[in-house]
Amino acid sequence: xxxxxxxxxxxxxxxxxxxxxxxxxxxxxxxxxxxxxxxxxxxxxxxxxxxxxxxxxxxxxxxxxxxxxxxxxxxxxxxxxxxxxxxxxxxxxxxxxxxxxxxxxxxxxxxxxxxxxxxxxxxxxxxxxxxxxxxxxxxxxxxxxxxxxxxxxxxxxxxxxxxxxxxxxxxxxxxxxxxxxxxxxxxxxxxxxxxxxxxxxxxxxxxxxxxxxxxxxxxxxxxxxxxxxxxxxxxxxxxxxxxxxxxxxxxxxxxxxxxxxxxxxxxxxxxxxxxxxxxxxxxxxxxxxxxxxxxxxxxxxxxxxxxxxxxxxxxxxxxxxxxxxxxxxxxxxxxxxxxxxxxxxxxxxxxxxxxxxxxxxxxxxxxxxxxxxxxxxxxxxxxxxxxxxxxxxxxxxxxxxxxxxxxxxxxxxxxxxxxxxxxxxxxxxxxxxxxxxxxxxxxxxxxxxxxxxxxxxxxxxxxxxxxxxxxxxxxxxxxxxxxxxxxxxxxxxxxxxxxxxxxxxxxxxxxxxxxxxxxxxxxxxxxxxxxxxxxxxxxxxxxxxxxxxxxxxxxx
Numbered sequence: 001x002x003x004x005x006x007x008x009x010x011x012x013x014x015x016x017x018x019x020x021x022x023x024x025x026x027x028x029x030x031x032x033x034x035x036x037x038x039x040x041x042x043x044x045x046x047x048x049x050x051x052x053x054x055x056x057x058x059x060x061x062x063x064x065x066x067x068x069x070x071x072x073x074x075x076x077x078x079x080x081x082x083x084x085x086x087x088x089x090x091x092x093x094x095x096x097x098x099x100x101x102x103x104x105x106x107x108x109x110x111x112x113x114x115x116x117x118x119x120x121x122x123x124x125x126x127x128x129x130x131x132x133x134x135x136x137x138x139x140x141x142x143x144x145x146x147x148x149x150x151x152x153x154x155x156x157x158x159x160x161x162x163x164x165x166x167x168x169x170x171x172x173x174x175x176x177x178x179x180x181x182x183x184x185x186x187x188x189x190x191x192x193x194x195x196x197x198x199x200x201x202x203x204x205x206x207x208x209x210x211x212x213x214x215x216x217x218x219x220x221x222x223x224x225x226x227x228x229x230x231x232x233x234x235x236x237x238x239x240x241x242x243x244x245x246x247x248x249x250x251x252x253x254x255x256x257x258x259x260x261x262x263x264x265x266x267x268x269x270x271x272x273x274x275x276x277x278x279x280x281x282x283x284x285x286x287x288x289x290x291x292x293x294x295x296x297x298x299x300x301x302x303x304x305x306x307x308x309x310x311x312x313x314x315x316x317x318x319x320x321x322x323x324x325x326x327x328x329x330x331x332x333x334x335x336x337x338x339x340x341x342x343x344x345x346x347x348x349x350x351x352x353x354x355x356x357x358x359x360x361x362x363x364x365x366x367x368x369x370x371x372x373x374x375x376x377x378x379x380x381x382x383x384x385x386x387x388x389x390x391x392x393x394x395x396x397x398x399x400x401x402x403x404x405x406x407x408x409x410x411x412x413x414x415x416x417x418x419x420x421x422x423x424x425x426x427x428x429x430x431x432x433x434x435x436x437x438x439x440x441x442x443x444x445x446x447x448x449x450x451x452x453x454x455x456x457x458x459x460x461x462x463x464x465x466x467x468x469x470x471x472x473x474x475x476x477x478x479x480x481x482x483x484x485x486x487x488x489x490x491x492x493x494x495x496x497x498x499x500x501x502x503x504x505x506x507x508x509x510x511x512x513x514x515x516x517x518x519x520x521x522x523x524x525x526x527x528x529x530x531x532x533x534x535x536x537x538x539x540x541x542x543x544x545x546x547x548x549x550x551x552x553x554x555x556x
Contacts, residue, residue, distance in 0.1 A: 051084055162245055224262045499518075509546065
């Protein structure tokens, strides 16, 4: 299509600000970006849409336009929402570089313009394949009548005889096309290899499609990108389109069509991300209540709200588990929390599960570089694997069995992912301890080598193996700081605080069992524990302080 055609469609809200003599340029695609340097994603002929978030001073306009002109883009459309109007310095820069410039009124979304351009370009380039783009609105609907990415993939199969799959960054199959005589399933190990190649190629700045010969078959990988941010913020969360064909042999028209398909699937990805807002908010609310020491009754009330959303039809979850993840980049210039949040939403899904919906049962919040997942565990039937109908629960090792290789390649040499998994708890009272437990397990994982590591609650006791390697002066200082105040008090008052502390830890903090073991009334036990906390400034309800006391007693 020609740039001139954009002005003939009033619903697009485009107004020409300069470059009228260049309106016969051919538009081959569309890209939305607010990167200061989007050159790595440009191949020429695009209509570039921008919200102007890259502009911090007038001089930025010249640099941005010079990059676009060098890449051979067809034109630039700037939104008015950020600055109210397109700045004069951008108009002047476009005039110097003979780059057509449009303004986009605030009432028109970039998604509307993208859909229009993709429909027109694909229709002209692919002829009878225009049906692929004409049916794009089915991607935006939900339920059985919709179809999502499968609609476009099936049309690729029927019209181009191509088998194609949409994969998550870990290689899990989101959607697949079905050709006569063959199912849509892609083996998990193949998906993981393809995802790893995609992540590695993206981190090195290579342009898609990426080609990978594997088991006698060549796959072509097309990134489905969220543009406008640092690559490290998106590469571990973006989907990819894997096609069973060698795109190196394709005509330009067919490549254009596949790039258009990725743009349509990106719209679907954005819609499904938006649908997670409710679950993320529920997780954030519960996390804030737990961390601020809210009453168990208040936390339980929030859990009753969350359970039907995460486990429709169950009404309430008999068990919960907490998983903590942290993504850290060297230099600390990119926040890891949002990346960790998206990764947990993917990693916690059974890798053998088909489609995007299973992640709808996981609520993940994030703060700083850390993400926290609240995972509901339905009761296992009496004939299930777990005893007494309890929840089977997640384990750290299996979580990484499939995803470790592709994510390691995506983290390259400057990123790290560590995960900690708590034991399951059956009440609101246990969530605070579960959160601390998951955080401690993550610290255990962080002490290990490797770009992707995980540890579970069952590994927390393994730190006893490290005690012989602690220097004597460190051992003495650590135990003296914690235990000397208690020993001094015991000598003066014969209060038996040290034996009480040992018994309390040995009984896992159970007041009833500890009081029975010591032949004390529960109130007397509470008085002694209170005195221990007063003398040391520690809180025996906190897992961190319990571990410190445990270590001090072991080293004394």
